[in-house]
Amino acid sequence: MAGNNKLTEEKIFEAATEEFVDKGMDGARMQDIATRAGINKALLHYYFRTKDHLFDAVFEMIARKIMKRFSPVFDENFSFEDKIRFFFREHISFLQENPKLPGFILNEINRNPARIKKLLSSVDFENIWNTFYKQHKEDLLKYNISKETMPQLMISIAAMSVFPFAARGIIEGALMKSGIEFNDFMEERKKFAAEFVISAISK
Numbered sequence: 001m002a003g004n005n006k007l008t009e010e011k012i013f014e015a016a017t018e019e020f021v022d023k024g025m026d027g028a029r030m031q032d033i034a035t036r037a038g039i040n041k042a043l044l045h046y047y048f049r050t051k052d053h054l055f056d057a058v059f060e061m062i063a064r065k066i067m068k069r070f071s072p073v074f075d076e077n078f079s080f081e082d083k084i085r086f087f088f089r090e091h092i093s094f095l096q097e098n099p100k101l102p103g104f105i106l107n108e109i110n111r112n113p114a115r116i117k118k119l120l121s122s123v124d125f126e127n128i129w130n131t132f133y134k135q136h137k138e139d140l141l142k143y144n145i146s147k148e149t150m151p152q153l154m155i156s157i158a159a160m161s162v163f164p165f166a167a168r169g170i171i172e173g174a175l176m177k178s179g180i181e182f183n184d185f186m187e188e189r190k191k192f193a194a195e196f197v198i199s200a201i202s203k
Helices: 002-027 030-037 041-047 051-069 080-097 101-111 113-120 125-135 137-142 150-166 168-177 182-202
Strands: none
Touching: 002 030, 002 041, 002 051, 002 101, 030 041, 030 051, 051 080, 051 113, 080 125, 080 137, 080 150, 080 182, 101 113, 101 150, 125 137, 125 150, 150 168, 150 182, 168 182
């Protein structure tokens, strides 16, 4: 029975993620989520009483997936430069697998910033920045990066991989004029962006 419950929950999460990412919180419908999951609406409400509860659960699940995928960046055996290369490689790959995710998150931030802020409150960003700083203090001082400017560096790095997906329509159009495919561009960006950041902070 427990196995069946877990399978049903997985189907719901998969269907709800697709529905929310495709249509946003406002456009998503519980009936459509149930249909995608191959269950009836009553069973969906048994697991998640409201669309709000389901949305929160899906958003938290996405956050956990992201944190799990990037957990190796906390490995003390990785150099700081290797972590930058790892992040761009994995982050861009993750966004290639989930290309609608940046737009979905940005839309929800604009639609209901208080909700997103509350959902992200469980992520201790300050601890993440402090951990990186402690692990690589000598390198960072060499790069003239202080504990106070760590957030500037981290957010700048994340933005370099997120922005092309968030503004894909514009960027894809600009690249086409040069005969460049978006996916080829992003594959090259995994290495280019990492080396660009390393070169910039090393000067």
